[in-house]
Structures are given as C-alpha cells and as structure tokens.
Amino acid sequence: MLDACHNPSAVQTAVDLANTLKPIKGEDELETVEQLRDFLDDHGAGRWRLTRADLAEVRALRETVRAVLERANTDAVEAAALINDGLRRSRATPALRHDHDRWWTEITSDTDRCSAHLAATTLSALASVIATLGPARLGVCAGPACRGTFVDLSRNGSKQYCTRTCAHRASVTAYRSRQSAR
Secondary structure (H helix, E strand, C coil), X not given: CCHHHCCHHHHHHHHHXXXXXECCCCEECCCCHHHXXXXXXXXXXXXXXXXXXXXXXXXXXXXXXXXXXXXXXXXXXXXXXXXXXXXXXXXXXXXXEEXXXXXXXXEEECCCCHHHHHHHHHHHHHHHHXXXXXXXXXXXXXXXXXXXXXXXXXXXXXXXXXXXXXXHHHHHHHHHHHHHXX
C-alpha cells in the first residue's frame, strides 16, 4: 500500500470524530467544550483555546466526516464533493515535508481555527485512502444495532464491522440463529 494513506493517526482521528455521534443510541460525545478538549487531547491536538464557536464548528465538521464515511462506498462522487468542499472551507494547503530521509505531503490549514486544522487533517486522510485504496474502504458497521463508522486499511479489504465487539455480536447472533433452526 502507498504511504499516502498511511497516516494512521489522521485516519483514526477521522473515524473517532465521526463516532463521537452515536445515532442509534442517541448519544453525543461532543456536547461540551470540555468534551472537545478531551477529544483533541486524546488525538494529540490539544493546544487550542476552545470556545463554544469551536465546538459548533467541529460538530459541523463531524457531520461532514460522518457523511463521507457513510456515502463513500455507495456514492463516491458525492463523498469526494464533500471532501473537496470541506478542504476548501478549511483553506487546506499541501506542504511537502522531509524528515529522516523520507518525503511526504502534509495537508495543513493557514487559519487559526481548531476546526480548520482538524478538517485539513481528517478530510485529507480520508481523501488519501479513497485515492490509494478506493472508496469501498470507508464504511458503516454492518451490525444491526450500530451505525459506527470505519476505515479498512487491511490487506484484503473485507472489514464489515466497526469493532471486534460488533463482529462478535454478529457471529453470536448467527450461531444462535443456526442453533434454533435445528
């Protein structure tokens, strides 16, 4: 696989951001500025002085990231349009970097807004996965009681569930279904 999609922390940040909203349970893990601060700290981006406006902007970004993850597999053109629009709004700019005999591109934002930097990081990571591995690598959990999102960076690209817990629940349900049919 190409290095372009392998900023695993940026990809994971995108998935984690989308999954702060749990639509089936009706839970939202980004309701307060403190929850946003905790999220950013957990993802190595905790240097911001945050306000309610930052929270609102990050929540709007979350909707975009979630929409990309939900639609990429079924409507890649729409997912690309969402990514491109989000990158434009965040004033994302590519920068060529060199460190330890390795070159790579990094997408940054020239604004001082937390949401713009988070948008540049997460949306460019999702764009990179789509460009190198294809849109089918982005998805929504197949668990019937889950709408968690995921990015599949595995070799075979066959991921269907957001976590091992959801995969285990599905296999237990299938097993019990087979047993009751006997």
